[in-house]
Amino acid sequence: VAPGLxxxxxxxxxxxxxxxxxxxxRAPGLDGDLVAVGEVPHVELTDxxxxxxxxxxxxxxxxxxxxxxxxxxxxxxxxxxxxxxxxQVVARIxxxxxxxxxxxxxxxxDDILETGGGIHKALPLxxxxxxxxxxxxxxxxxxxxxxxxxxxxxxxLVTVPVPSYLDHGDFNIEDxxxxxxxxxxxxxxxxxxxxxxxxxDCESGRxxxxxxxxxxADAGRLSGSVYGGRWADxxxxxxxxTLREQxxxxxx
Numbered sequence: 001v002a003p004g005l006x007x008x009x010x011x012x013x014x015x016x017x018x019x020x021x022x023x024x025x026r027a028p029g030l031d032g033d034l035v036a037v038g039e040v041p042h043v044e045l046t047d048x049x050x051x052x053x054x055x056x057x058x059x060x061x062x063x064x065x066x067x068x069x070x071x072x073x074x075x076x077x078x079x080x081x082x083x084x085x086x087x088q089v090v091a092r093i094x095x096x097x098x099x100x101x102x103x104x105x106x107x108x109x110d111d112i113l114e115t116g117g118g119i120h121k122a123l124p125l126x127x128x129x130x131x132x133x134x135x136x137x138x139x140x141x142x143x144x145x146x147x148x149x150x151x152x153x154x155x156x157l158v159t160v161p162v163p164s165y166l167d168h169g170d171f172n173i174e175d176x177x178x179x180x181x182x183x184x185x186x187x188x189x190x191x192x193x194x195x196x197x198x199x200x201d202c203e204s205g206r207x208x209x210x211x212x213x214x215x216x217a218d219a220g221r222l223s224g225s226v227y228g229g230r231w232a233d234x235x236x237x238x239x240x241x242t243l244r245e246q247x248x249x250x251x252x
Contacts, residue, residue, distance in 0.1 A: 066134045071099050073144035075132065079125045081118040082107040116209035120199050128196060130155075135190030137235040139243055142227050147193055149223070154216045155194040156223045159186035160231050165239070171217065171224065178217040178224040188213075189227055 070078055078101050082089055086107055096103030106122040113121055119133065130149050147156045157178055162169040162185060169184035198212055216222040234240040 066136060067093065067096070067099060067101065067103070069134070069142075069144050070132070071101055073132075073146070075144070076101055078103045079122050080105050081113075081122060083109075083112045083118075111206070113206045114208050116199070116202065116207040116212060117205055119194070119209065120202050120204060120207075123196055123199060126196065130193050130195050133192045133194060137233065138190040138231065139234050140189070140227075140231040141229050142189070142191060142231060145191060145193065145225060147223070147225070149193060149195065152221060153195075153223055154198040154221045155192055155213070156225070157213065158189045158191035159224055159226050160189045161185065161226070161228070162187050163233065173224045173226060176223050176225075177220055178213070178222040180214060180217055186224075186226060189231060190233075191227075 067078060078096060080089060080093065080103060082105050086105070086109075090105060093103060104125050106118070106125060108118060108121065112118075115133070115135075132144060134144075142158070145156070145158055149156060157171070159171060159173065159178075166187060170180075170187045171184050172179045172181045173186060174181070198216060202212075213222065232239065232243045234243055
């Protein structure tokens with residue numbers, strides 16, 4: 001199911017339990033303390049916002065899980081990009097006070113800007129330090145990467161081995177750097193750390209972050225790592241259904 005406004009009330013007790021568990025917990029993390037959680041509804045999965053799709057439980061949301069990961073990493077300021085049914089996200093997640101974080105919203109309305117455009121729009125809320133971006137249409141147990149950017153690096157990508165539904169990967173990793181070489185073994189996992197400078201020459205509007213990734217990689221200014229734990233892209237109805245079927249056969 002995809003919880004809507006009614007479910008925001010029903011799920012409040014569960015959310016408060018999660019908030020009590022994580023509030024005040026801090027761990028070493030990013031150079032900066034800001035995170036942009038991308039709520040980019042590029043596929044209309046249900047009647048609700050993409051970030052409010054529940055994979056296993058109607059009260060455990062993938063966007064909420066991303067906020068919890070941010071708290072665990074010591075991040076204190078969260079920016080959530082809003083798009084399709086963004087009001088449902090605001091109703092469910094709120095100000096962040098329950099989780100011990102400050103949450104701001106960057107509302108794209110009906111003009112969905114893609115990841116690059118959405119980040120660029122949110123930059124005034126993100127400050128001058130490196131920030132973490134987490135896509136909300138993934139299901140994973142991945143912790144927030146404890147990665148420090150080199151002074152001349154513009155970002156860091158977390159990758160995963162190419163999933164079976166893709167014909168090819170996007171990148172290789174050589175000496176800790178993202179490389180676009182032959183027979184790429186890895187694809188972007190939806191976790192990245194960027195410096196604001198990566199977007200310095202961009203103009204407002206809709207655009208993909210991928211060309212910026214490629215340019216930084218080609219310049220040797222994009223580091224990378226590989227995550228080998230649980231990870232799934234739930235950005236299409238088919239992939240979401242597949243994951244739900246798999247989880248139904250595994251103990252919680």
